[in-house]
Amino acid sequence: MAVKTLIEAVREAMAEEMRRDPRVIVFGEDVEEGGVFRATEGFVQEFGRERCFDTPLAESAIVGVAIGASLNGLLPIAEIQFADFIWPAVDQIINEAARIRWRSNGAWGCPIVVRAPYGAGIRGGPYHSQSVESVFAHVPGLKVVCVASPYDAKGLLKAAIRDPDPVLFFEHKRAYRLVREEVPEDDYVLPLGQAAVKREGKDITLVSYGMMAQHALKAAERAAEEDGIQVEVIDLRTLRPLDSETVLASVRKTGKALVAYEDNLFGGYGAEIAALIAEEAFDYLDGPVTRLAAPDVPISPFSPALEDAILPGEENVLEAIRRLAAY
Amino acid sequence: MAVEKVDTAGLTDQELLDVYYKMLLTRALSQRMRVLQRMGKGTFAVSAEGHEGAQVGSAYVLRPGQDWTVPYYRSVGVAVTVGMTARDVMMAFFARRDDISSGGRNMPNHFSHRELRIVSGSAPVATQVPHAVGIALASKLRGLDEVTFVYFGDGATSKGDTHEAMNFAGVHRLPVVFICENNSYAISVHISKQMAVENVSIRAQGYGFPGVTVDGNDVLAVYRAALEAHQRARAGEGPTFIEVKTYRLAPHSSDDDDRRYRSREEVEAWSQREAIVRFRALLQELGLLNQEKEESLNRRVAREVDEATDYAEQAPPPDPATVFRHLYAE
Known part of the structure; x- marks a missing residue:
């Protein structure tokens, strides 16, 4: 099996x-x-300009036109160049794509994929670094994927393209060339809505996604080696629909939960996971459900000194693991 | 004889009367919904009164089930011209289980009909315009003989989605026709605060395709403009922007009191030259309509609206247990 980067996996899918x-x-x-x-x-060389083409620089039209094309028999993949630029298209995504099936009582459907690179850590400044997933994960009718793993990306993107409903597909741009994995050459599809237990452990459940799941895996290895703490790392992969069973089953086993995400802490996607665990697995907990996320300032400042100060990474995850384990 | 000089745009006598009937039906349905809302039988109504010429005249060009219609919330006349029935309209007004547009989920007048290719819309203004462009893009890429008509009001011309969509359609020379029903008011905001141009159709120049302004109270003028745009689209010559100048004779919706911002004299003046009045005079001039025929048409329309009202009023509401259905494909 060939080792591939995230961007290669996305392209291949x-x-x-x-x-x-x-x-x-x-x-x-x-x-x-x-x-x-x-x-x-x-x-363009392989498929021609009829199937891969540039649009005017207008995000709302990119998504709105994709919606229309999907109503008339095509399966469009709309690329938003950076997730930071997706905001003008939010009306189309939330008011239109997410609701057209429901509001037409099932008569219409909207099989589009909106792909966007997201996430910080590339010295991209405040407008090439944002995590935007929580806004979309909030909306019934959408499906939301966040990936940094090449293997996951290929299988999930293929599933997203084949899915009959709108899928927001966020690829962590720091991982594009950084994260390498074995990726099968053949056709495989990973179902949306299924989390992956990337590392088994009995002491702490660490729920994460995207680039933070990569940091989490490294931190978990070090916690095992340096502290003897066995961390179970769950990469959610799909944020909506959420695979709550995998999360809850793990927490019931470990009794401790750490939720790590790169977005701002306040009102972030991890808050939903924390609430889920508190409501559904309270009796199994022997420590507070803990969140590790970026502080509440715009992500990310351009200066490396500032970005490094706010962006959570492997070291922060390891610290959080140790604090929770000691509880 | 004066009659021979009338340009009936190639429509047969039967078709001319059909256009008139659809205008009357649009008027009657709009009035009925307003009255029912005032009676407390429904929570919301939007009227197309005054827009019948703009709507029926343009939509009469469409080939139902082949061409695509992307309406907006005032498009009663478009919906009935393409083939939705009085029952379909009233079922949506009463938000009934079997309402074809949305099963009672969307507000009234948010028409949708898959078989007729009338596309479900929302309430934010102009979001439907890029959809029409996407549908037309697919028609072109798939090599299908389809034209998409998209409808919106004058307020929608200020929105970014309208600009983005028209520009996209111009670049790709898509078979789409943009139809602006300009009635001079976006709720209470007068056209003079919406745009600094006399005719908004001039903006089409900036997108590289023709824009025309037509008198929306002359139903045949609207029909001719729509037919020409439809033919251009089918011939691969790209989009057209048709601005149809008209006037809404009723308030914006049942939640609006237009006396706050429009004088009664203004409304009265427009109602003297509205499309139904003018078309009726023309049909009489052509010898196609006499008092007997007029009464018979009015009786037919009244019967249809009564029947549709009774049917919809007695139809069951949606089952609350179904509210979670169709969020995703089943």
């Missing part, structure tokens, strides 16, 4: 789906020349 199904098209800004992160490199 789209290309395979475009070969498999002529209804799949890709559009967005700069996609014809391969995209700023090279996700669509070679697509």
Whole structure:
């Protein structure tokens, strides 16, 4: 099995789906020349400009046009160049894509994928670094994926493209070339809504996703080696629908829960996980459900000194593990 | 004879009377919903009164089930012209279980009909405009003989979605027709505070396709403009922006009191030259309509609206247990 980066896995998933199904098209800004992160490199050569094309620089139209095209038989993948730029399209995503099936009593459906690189740690400043997932995970009718693992990304993106409902697919841009994994060449699909237990452990349940799940795995290894603490690491992968059973089963086993995410702490996605555990697994807890997240300032400042000061990473996760284990 | 000079836009006598009937039906349905709301039988009503020429005249061009219609909340006349029935309209007004548009989930006048290719819409203004462009994009990419008509009011021309969508459609030369029913008011905001141009259709120049302004109270003028735009779209010549100038004779909705911002004299003046009055005179001039025929048409419309009202009023509401259905594909 070949070792691949996240961006290679994303590209491969789209290309395979475009070969498999002529209804799949890709559009967005700069996609014809391969995209700023090279996700669509070679697509124009292989699929032509009818199936991979540049749009005017207008995020609401990119998503709104994708919705319309999906109503008329296509399976569009709309690329938003950076998740930070998705806000003008929120009306289309929340008021339209998420609701058209429900509000038409099932008559219409909206099989689109909105892909966007998200996350900090690339010295991208406050407008190339945001985590935007919690806004969309809040909305019934949407499906939301956050990935940093190449293996997960390929299988989940293929599932997202084949899914009959709108999927927000957030790829952690720091992981694009940093995270490498074995990725099968063949066609495999990972179901949306299924978390992965990436490491088993009996002492603490660490719930995470995206790049923080990568930090969590490294911190968990060190906690085992240096402190003898066995951390079970759950990578949620899909934020909505949430695989609450995997989370709860683990907490019932370990009795301690740490939720780690890169977004701002206040009102972040991890708050939902903390509430779920508190409501459904209270009797099993022998420590406070703990959150580790970025402080409540815009993510991320451009200066490395400032970004490093606010962005949670492996060291912060390890500290949080130790604090919770000592409780 | 004067009659021979009338340009009936290639419509047969039967079609001309059909256009008139659909205008009358639109008027009667709008009035009925307003009255029912005042009687407390429904919570919300939006009227198309005054827009019949703009709506029926343009939608009469569409090939139901083949072309696509992306309406807005005032599109009663568009919906009935494309093929929705008086029952369909009233079932939505009463928010009934079997309401084809939404099963009672969306507000009245948010028309949707999959088989007729009338696309479900929302209430935020102009979000439907990019959808129409996307539908037209798919028609073009798939090589299908389909044209999409999208409807919106003058307020919608200020929204970014309208600009983004028109620009996109111009770049890709898509088979889509943008129809603005300009009635001079976005609720209470006068057109003079909405735009600094006389005719908003001039903006089409900036998107690289033709824009025309037509008298929305001349139903045949609207029909001719829509037909030409439809033909351009089918010929691969790209989009058209049609601004249809008209006037809403009723308040914006049942929650609006238009006396606060419009003089009664203004409303009265427009009602003298509204589309139904003018078309009726034309049909009489053409010898297609006499008093007997007029009464017979009015009776037919009244019967239809009565029947639809009774049917919908007695129809069951949605089962609360179904509210979670259709959030995702089943």
